[in-house]
Amino acid sequence: MGILSEAIKRILERPATRKYPKEKPKIPEGFRGRIEWNPETCIFCMLCAINCPTNAITINKEKKEWSIDIGKCIFCGRCHDVCPTKPKSVSNSKKYELAEYEKEKFRLKFRKSERGG
Amino acid sequence: MNEFYIPFGPQHPALIEPVHIKLKVDGEKIVDSELVLGYNHKGIEKSFENRWWAKGMYLSERVCGICGHYHTSCFAQGVENLLDLEIPERAKYIRVIIGEIERIHSHMLALGIVAYELGLDTLFHYIFRDRELAMETQELLTGNRVHFVMNVIGGVRKDIETKYFNLVEKNMERLDNRLHEYLKIFKTDTAIRKRITHIGYLSRRKAKELTPVGPNIRASGIKYDVRESGYLVYDNLGFKAVTGEGGDVLERCVVRIKECLESVRLIEDALVKIPKGEISKSVPLLLKIPEGRETVSRVEAPRGELIYYLKSAGDKPYRVKIRTPTYQTFTIINEILRGYEIPDVPVIIASLDPCLSCTDRLTIVDLNTERERVVSGDDIRRRETL
Numbered sequence: 001m002g003i004l005s006e007a008i009k010r011i012l013e014r015p016a017t018r019k020y021p022k023e024k025p026k027i028p029e030g031f032r033g034r035i036e037w038n039p040e041t042c043i044f045c046m047l048c049a050i051n052c053p054t055n056a057i058t059i060n061k062e063k064k065e066w067s068i069d070i071g072k073c074i075f076c077g078r079c080h081d082v083c084p085t086k087p088k089s090v091s092n093s094k095k096y097e098l099a100e101y102e103k104e105k106f107r108l109k110f111r112k113s114e115r116g117g
Numbered sequence: 118m119n120e121f122y123i124p125f126g127p128q129h130p131a132l133i134e135p136v137h138i139k140l141k142v143d144g145e146k147i148v149d150s151e152l153v154l155g156y157n158h159k160g161i162e163k164s165f166e167n168r169w170w171a172k173g174m175y176l177s178e179r180v181c182g183i184c185g186h187y188h189t190s191c192f193a194q195g196v197e198n199l200l201d202l203e204i205p206e207r208a209k210y211i212r213v214i215i216g217e218i219e220r221i222h223s224h225m226l227a228l229g230i231v232a233y234e235l236g237l238d239t240l241f242h243y244i245f246r247d248r249e250l251a252m253e254t255q256e257l258l259t260g261n262r263v264h265f266v267m268n269v270i271g272g273v274r275k276d277i278e279t280k281y282f283n284l285v286e287k288n289m290e291r292l293d294n295r296l297h298e299y300l301k302i303f304k305t306d307t308a309i310r311k312r313i314t315h316i317g318y319l320s321r322r323k324a325k326e327l328t329p330v331g332p333n334i335r336a337s338g339i340k341y342d343v344r345e346s347g348y349l350v351y352d353n354l355g356f357k358a359v360t361g362e363g364g365d366v367l368e369r370c371v372v373r374i375k376e377c378l379e380s381v382r383l384i385e386d387a388l389v390k391i392p393k394g395e396i397s398k399s400v401p402l403l404l405k406i407p408e409g410r411e412t413v414s415r416v417e418a419p420r421g422e423l424i425y426y427l428k429s430a431g432d433k434p435y436r437v438k439i440r441t442p443t444y445q446t447f448t449i450i451n452e453i454l455r456g457y458e459i460p461d462v463p464v465i466i467a468s469l470d471p472c473l474s475c476t477d478r479l480t481i482v483d484l485n486t487e488r489e490r491v492v493s494g495d496d497i498r499r500r501e502t503l
Binding site for chain 1: 168171172175176179237239240243246249256257259260261264266269274275278298301302305306402
């Protein structure tokens with residue numbers, strides 16, 4: 001009887017589910033999404049690359065290149081925690097729709113240009 | 118001889134977890150059962166040995182998707198023991214709050230699965246809808262639904278914000294109402310009561326002999342809860358362990374609901390008592406612990422007592438041994454299946470709340486099976502790279 005009365009009570013309520021692709025969820029504060037790199041503050045100290053638990057980050061000091069493999073990244077945010085610059089050069093963004101058809105597209109490479117940026 | 122062996126799992130429509138049980142049956146009745154584990158082996162214990170202590174934290178969180186916070190708490194507690202480090206009071210409260218929310222959603226998941234195995238899909242959906250309250254609270258406080266990386270060695274990574282406390286309290290109040298409703302449903306609904314009372318019975322004497330952990334032993338009337346020892350701040354919060362007398366499937370569900378209610382009380386209490394202050398002690402990025410030092414750390418995870426044994430080899434662990442609650446609970450599986458019928462098997466196993474992704478860290482070679490399948494190293498490697 002318990003379930004039946006509950007079912008009757010809820011029959012006129014709105015559905016509890018969200019229509020996801022049309023209706024985006026609200027991203028909470030502190031969400032750990034895709035890692036983003038800010039070339040302007042980066043000092044190429046290698047701390048993020050050394051401390052990454054899955055070795056997803058690689059840095060080329062001479063070419064001033066910073067790259068990340070999102071397929072390897074576990075979004076733990078350790079690179080953000082260990083980054084010594086202010087404001088932090090490496091940080092979690094709020095991007096979460098990261099699926100791709102090809103593996104190659106997960107390897108993202110960024111370069112610091114002479115003018116910065 | 119009218120006895121047959123019926124294989125149950127690892128892929129079975131009525132059981133979601135990858136476990137294989139060989140059931141010896143006489144007609145519909147189960148005479149004997151044999152458990153075969155190892156379908157979910159990930160080699161995590163070995164992987165710990167070539168990671169720094171701080172990187173091991175992230176690995177330990179991935180032992181289990183549901184109780185990841187408890188795994189990191191246990192690992193961090195062990196490393197802090199090795200370092201003789203006392204974490205700040207506020208960090209202890211935060212660990213308790215996040216952990217208890219995790220316990221609520223884990224127990225509600227178990228209840229939902231029991232309802233689903235009973236064929237009560239409606240109840241399953243209602244429970245999962247209300248479980249979302251706990252998930253949303255986690256998301257609010259930590260930023261993520263799973264793997265919230267709240268623990269670091271020496272404290273917690275992220276502070277919980279006071280501006281959300283009102284919302285958390287409101288959510289907890291709603292959860293409290295809903296849980297009372299479910300307690301009423303499980304206790305009074307005729308269909309449920311007739312189906313699961315006196316099924317999967319474990320007597321007090323047998324429970325003492327076979328020692329399962331968590332709600333499964335407490336439902337048989339034995340008060341065994343690591344939180345009673347008052348680790349972190351449980352003694353400040355006046356924690357009381359929940360026990361039941363029935364020892365059957367229904368009693369395990371009821372104990373889980375009552376534990377959720379106790380967790381709600383603990384969270385509400387902790388939000389009032391939480392002190393201000395720092396949230397973590399600073400530790401060097403590359404931790405060095407004197408070689409050969411060892412420790413045992415234990416916490417009460419949703420499924421029971423979780424134990425980590427750690428031995429140091431300098432900057433990395435020499436050995437990490439994880440004793441997960443489900444592994445210990447599986448000792449009773451023969452006892453609670455014997456004498457019941459085949460349709461009872463899914464619901465009995467679901468009532469144990471097994472978590473195979475935690476348990477399968479060892480390889481079992483079964484010599485008794487007639488057919489043996491050899492998987493070559495190449496085969497395994499190929500599967501990994503796929």
